[in-house]
Amino acid sequence: MTVVRAIIGFTVAVSVLTFIAFFGRTPAFRNTPIGFCHRLLVHRIPSALRALDVFLTNGRITSGGSRLGHHLMNEKHPVVMIFFLGLITVSASLLVPTVWNLLPFHHKLLVAILLPQPYYFTYLCAKRNPETVVTEMNHAAHMRHYPYDRILFYPGNVCRTCKFNKPARSKHCSVCKACVSRADHHCVWVNNCLGRGNHKWFLTLLLSTAILLAYGAYLAYFALSPKVHKQYARYESWYRFKPSPGSNPSSWTTYGEKKLHYFLTYVSIYIDAGGISAAGVGLLALLTWPLPLGLLIYHLYLIYAGMTTNESSKWADWADEIADGKVFLGKRKPETMRDYRPRGADLHDSTQSSSATPIPTPPETPPEEEEPPTTWPLESRHILVRTTNGQPPTKLPPRIKSVADKESFERVWDLAAVENVYDLGFWDTLLEILLH
Numbered sequence: 358m359t360v361v362r363a364i365i366g367f368t369v370a371v372s373v374l375t376f377i378a379f380f381g382r383t384p385a386f387r388n389t390p391i392g393f394c395h396r397l398l399v400h401r402i403p404s405a406l407r408a409l410d411v412f413l414t415n416g417r418i419t420s421g422g423s424r425l426g427h428h429l430m431n432e433k434h435p436v437v438m439i440f441f442l443g444l445i446t447v448s449a450s451l452l453v454p455t456v457w458n459l460l461p462f463h464h465k466l467l468v469a470i471l472l473p474q475p476y477y478f479t480y481l482c483a484k485r486n487p488e489t490v491v492t493e494m495n496h497a498a499h500m501r502h503y504p505y506d507r508i509l510f511y512p513g514n515v516c517r518t519c520k521f522n523k524p525a526r527s528k529h530c531s532v533c534k535a536c537v538s539r540a541d542h543h544c545v546w547v548n549n550c551l552g553r554g555n556h557k558w559f560l561t562l563l564l565s566t567a568i569l570l571a572y573g574a575y576l577a578y579f580a581l582s583p584k585v586h587k588q589y590a591r592y593e594s595w596y597r598f599k600p601s602p603g604s605n606p607s608s609w610t611t612y613g614e615k616k617l618h619y620f621l622t623y624v625s626i627y628i629d630a631g632g633i634s635a636a637g638v639g640l641l642a643l644l645t646w647p648l649p650l651g652l653l654i655y656h657l658y659l660i661y662a663g664m665t666t667n668e669s670s671k672w673a674d675w676a677d678e679i680a681d682g683k684v685f686l687g688k689r690k691p692e693t694m695r696d697y698r699p700r701g702a703d704l705h706d707s708t709q710s711s712s713a714t715p716i717p718t719p720p721e722t723p724p725e726e727e728e729p730p731t732t733w734p735l736e737s738r739h740i741l742v743r744t745t746n747g748q749p750p751t752k753l754p755p756r757i758k759s760v761a762d763k764e765s766f767e768r769v770w771d772l773a774a775v776e777n778v779y780d781l782g783f784w785d786t787l788l789e790i791l792l793h
């Protein structure tokens with residue numbers, strides 16, 4: 358029984374840590390104990406250990422380790438991906454041969470269909486995709502996918518590494534060393550950035566992994582149940598009990614203890630019957646299958662909200678500042694919007710003088726190469742401005758002044774009042790991701 362407790366405790370601890378690693382960084386958990394644990398694990402404990410090492414050995418222990426840590430955190434490497442696929446491979450090679458002969462044909466067929474899927478979708482996520490990575494060659498095409506909303510993304514921001522205007526919704530990834538179109542996040546599990554072109558494969562990877570793990574847990578249960586039921590009949594009379602209704606609270610502790618003992622006995626019978634190869638893998642699958650499912654649900658929520666993971670943290674920043682009462686919502690001048698502009702009016706002379714000279718009066722709209730017309734069906738009508746003193750903006754920066762109706766700024770107290778131009782509604786946003 359002690360071994361069973363240790364196995365369950367270890368598996369639960371691994372699941373909790375993986376959950377924190379999966380979700381701790383997401384803005385939804387920023388102000389929750391999960392976010393706190395993530396900061397504790399990733400920042401506070403390592404920096405406290407480093408400070409202790411500096412105090413004790415002048416930093417000798419961590420200087421070697423930090424180079425490795427820096428490499429693991431900041432360079433592209435497949436260590437986590439190998440760990441993930443290795444875990445599936447080892448688990449499958451333990452479970453499948455043990456239960457194979459007990460399975461009817463349709464389950465064998467299902468194993469053959471479900472097992473290769475995580476490998477295939479990981480490959481599709483990990484391979485270099487011209488739809489995802491913005492290069493000199495495809496830059497013009499990427500500029501035409503999404504409009505600048507002037508809330509999260511502004512035209513005219515040049516990527517210092519790639520030396521071109523950042524397309525709206527893109528982000529430069531310091532690990533991939535490239536600008537990523539409709540950037541979602543850099544995923545260490547697939548050793549690549551997820552964005553336009555491969556986000557859909559990430560969603561299918563999460564779905565297929567969740568199904569495979571749930572199915573693995575079910576297979577172990579299915580194959581071991583006949584054996585277990587035989588042995589369980591012997592134990593049943595020992596642990597048969599009924600909670601006494603209306604009993605005093607102290608007896609509920611006894612009830613809980615009995616229930617736990619009952620559960621542990623059941624698990625230990627499974628481990629007796631199937632060993633680590635079937636019962637252990639089944640238990641691990643049972644405890645870990647909610648992780649990819651939870652992450653998939655989180656991504657579906659983001660799709661429902663019309664944002665990427667990268668954008669969700671930008672919106673969370675705005676929400677914090679809105680709560681402080683320092684954000685003002687303004688309207689765009691209709692004549693500066695592409696849809697309203699008469700044909701031919703967008704031909705400005707865009708030759709820029711050197712940055713040392715004062716910036717000339719900005720044109721009504723940015724030049725074509727900074728903000729070309731896009732294929733996106735919506736155009737932003739709102740502009741958000743934060744002020745440091747909490748007073749309405751008196752002097753607007755040139756890039757806002759040129760397109761904003763100066764008289765329209767009003768304090769905003771709710772993020773829901775701000776238009777998200779990238780939100781097409783759940784189904785259309787999902788479709789856009791699945792098609793691109």
Ligand SMILES: [Zn+2]
Binds near residue numbers: 519529534536
């Ligand atoms: Zn870049």
Ligand SMILES: [Zn+2]
Binds near residue numbers: 530533542549550
């Ligand atoms: Zn990346």
